[in-house]
Amino acid sequence: MRQALLIALRDLRERARDRTAYVLALVLPLGLAGVFTLILGNIAGDGEVFRYVVADADRGVVATTFTDEVLRGAAANGAIQIRSVPTAAEAQALVDKGEATAAFLLPEGLTEDVTAGRAARIDVVGDVDAPTGTQVARSLAETYTGRLAAVRVAVAATVHSGVTTSPADLAAEAAAALPGTVVAEDTTGRRQLDPKTQxxxxxxxxxxxxxxxxxxxxxxxxxxxGTLARLLAAPVRRSSILAGKLLTSVVIGVLSMTVLVVASSLLMGAHWGHPAGVGLLVLAGVLAATGAMAVVAAIAKTAEQAGGWQAVVAIVLGALGGAFFPLEQAGRALEVLSLVTPHRWFLRGLADLAGGGVAAVLPSVAAMTAFAAVTCAVALILFRKVVRP
Amino acid sequence: MTVLSCSGLSRRFGDVQAVDDVSFTIAEGETYGLLGPNGAGKTTTISMITGVLEPDAGEVVVAGQPMSTRAIAAKRLVGYVPQELALYPDLTGRENLRFFASLYGAARSRVDHVLDVVGLTDRAGDLAREYSGGMKRRLNVAVGLLHEPRLLVLDEPTAGVDPQSRNQIMDNVRALAAAGMAILYTTHYMEEAERLCDRVGVIDSGRLIAEGTRRELVEKLGERDRISLLLDGDLAHAAAMLGDLRDVRNVAVHGHGLDLVVDDARECLPVVLSAISSNGVVVRSVEVTEPDLETVFLHLTGKALRE
Known part of the structure; x- marks a missing residue:
């Protein structure tokens, strides 16, 4: 073990003088993450609270329920901000000026239409520069009107069955019974990293x-x-030489990730989560990356060939594993395929850490450790040919 | 005392028998030259002696310790200077030495000592990549000396170096041998082998085909020293008179001179010159030709050493 450490220390000393290593391990990832955040962070929302205005020309029970229960319920959860204005024109003007993300226009006679069994309609006017916010507003309105349609059918059926309660009262009761909150964070099914951290x-x-x-x-x-011959002639076990090389990779990986975690937190405002959980994920991720790159190096005949193949493998695994974009946007097939990549488990582990405790990272840590165990074992077997007597 | 003993060493790579039943020994303080053309099996033999390669058959013993790829104790007794410059270019000379010293468990003070021995103390803090070819060669040798090995294996240690560095390396080798270190030396430079080696082994196609001192090899092959004389006077009388001398094996007349085949030209020359001058023949020129290792090598392998 001492000699493996000596070999690793020598390697690290030499790598410390290699400027390329700093660029690859620190400058590029930080730089690209910063660029991605600048370009894509706002598109993805970046935790932005949508500002909506509502113009209620109806003032009936259906409109009031939408405003008070649905919209204010969502506002109470912090997902949106809501403001009421007297007229549709005023609401539209606020959207045009960019002071509101979208406007809900509740037309006069909305409640009457619902109670009369006619089709109900809520207009949404969105800011062209805020497509995500507009889409959310549209979804809120569509969800509510969809439920109104169900109420309308129920009211009609009740009236036809001979019940004596007036249709207006029935509609009011049904509307009051509509679930108020339609925008809510599902903490088990939709854990996501904020864009900067992602x-x-x-x-x-x-x-x-x-x-x-x-x-x-x-x-x-x-x-x-030619230094391998000298190492092989030295009083050093061959396993120590291999262990020294793997150790070098692990130390470089851990150092690189640690600096990136700290730097991205300080410079970009990334939220990695509990340090213990991040530490476990980083260590498992480094072991997995070391194993994967070791297999490629062991198959290659020269260092140059290994470098080329490793770049290809790193890019393919990164793309499959969601290193460039959230996998939720990529479709089911890629999401399944991504499970073979350490990248996917690393990012999933961070997302789990964001939504739960340190223990939440254990499945991801286990997956990456298993990946590392398999690849390192394969690499050690293959590397024997390099140091074969 | 025998430091290195190789017996029946053999190693095959696929269809090629790289080394075939090679046996030799090196004693304490002895410098042994292993000579052979490219591909003769020198490096494979050295790889087995240093524990880099496992022999298919045969045995290597270093100072009583059997050598193998796993023989940690035996490897501590061997210093290896490979033909390639086995150095880390992005470390300084001192850092290179410290690393190998730590692997061998050598004292740190040895680093400064070997830097001094190879004349690199002033440049010890420079990166190895900034060294000249000769300095790199000297550092390469220094690594092999760090742990004061019983056996030093030098594989072409002076290949491609300037005359100054070559002389320094050769001076180091002589001093180490004088201090009792056993040295195995391969080289393409015949004059190095002649100057440094107490004995040489000639290896060709994996087999050790001859072994001994230069004189022993020359005699074994029937090669003799030659003295060529350009004379003024009675050549026939001079030839007859020289032919009667004890160490002269053959005399031939050609033009204005004589060609003599003798046992030992250095011993015989004064006697020959004295005999000629005492008979009134004037000597215009003398040329002595001693069969060297190149001649031996050519005779044994049919190739020049650098082929």
Whole structure:
């Protein structure tokens, strides 16, 4: 073990003088994460609270229920801000000036239409520069009108069955019974990282695969440079040489990720979560990345060949694993395929950490550790040919 | 005392028998030259001696310790200077030495000592990549000396170096041998082998085909020293008179001179010159040709050493 440490320390000393290593391990991931956040962070919402206005020309029970229960309920959860204005024109003007994300126009006679069994309609006017906010407003309105349609049918059926209660009272009772909150955070099914953290973590885990390359490829460098023969002639076990190379990768990976976590938190405002959970994920992720890159290095004949193949593998795994964009946007097939990548488990672990405690990362840690165990074992078997007597 | 003993070493790579039943020994303080053309099996033999490669058959023993790829104790007794510059270019000379010293468990003070031995103390803090070819070669040798090995294996240690560095390396080797270190030395430079090696082994196609001192090899092959004389006077009389001398094996007349085949030209020359001058023949020029290792090598392998 001492000699594995000596070999790793020597490697690290040499890598510390290699400027390329800093670029790959620190500058590029931080830079790209920053660029992605700038470009995509606002499109994705970035935790923005949508500002809606509502113009109620109806003032009946159906309109009041929508405003008081649905919209104010959502506002109470912090998802939106709601403001009432007297007229539709005023609401539209606020949207045009960009002071409101969207406006809900509740037309005169809305309640009457519902109680009379006629089709009900809520108009939504959105800001063209806020497509996500407009879409959310439309969804709120459509959900409510869809339920109104059900109420309308129920009222009609009740009237036809001979009940003596007036249709207006029936409609009022039904409307009052509508569930108020339609915009809510589902903390079990929709845990997501905020965009800054998503891109910082995505870039960090993507470039991690490049950062750990140098350690495991070092064995091929040693063979090319003739120093491997000297190591083999030294009183050092061959397993110590291999262990030293793997250790180099792990140390570089952990250092790189630690600096990225701290720097992205301080410079970009990324929220990685509880340090213990992040630490577990980072360590498991580094081991998995080391294993994957070690397998590629062990298959390659030269360090140059290994570098080329490792870049391809790192890019493919990164793309599949959601390092560049949230996998929810990519479709079911890719989401399933992504389960074979450490990137996916790393990001999922961070999302779980954001929605739960440290223990929530354990499934992801287990998956990445299993990936590391398999790949490292394969790499050690394959590497024997490099140090074969 | 025998430091290195190789017996029946063999190693095959696929269809190629790289080394075939090679046996030799090196004693304490002895410098042994292993000579052979490219692909003769020198590096494979050295790889087995240093524990880099496992032999298919045969045995290597270093100072009583059996050598193998797993023989940690035996490896501590061997210093290896590979043909390639086995250095880390992004470490300084001192850092390179410290790393290998730590692997061998050598004292840190040894680093400064070997830097001094190879004349690199002033440049110890420079990156190895900034060294000249000769300095790199000297650092390469220094690594092999760090742990004061019983056996030092030098594989072409002077390949491609400037004359100054070559002389320094050769001076180091002589001093180490004088201090009792056993040295196995391969080289393409015949004059190095002649100057440094107490004995040489000639390896060709994986087999050790001859072994001994230069004189032993020359005699084994029937090669003799030659003295060529350009004379003024009675050549026939001079030839007859020289032919009677004890160490002269053959005399031939050609033009204005004589060609003599003798046992040992250095011992014989004064006697020959004295005999000629005492008979009134004037010597215009003398040329002595001693069969060297190049001649031996050519005779044994049919190739020049650098082929």
């Amino acid at each position: 891109y910082a973590a995505g870039m960090a885990v993507f470039f991690l695969f490049f950062a750990v390359q140098s350690g495991v490829t070092g064995l091929l460098d040693e063979r090319r440079d």
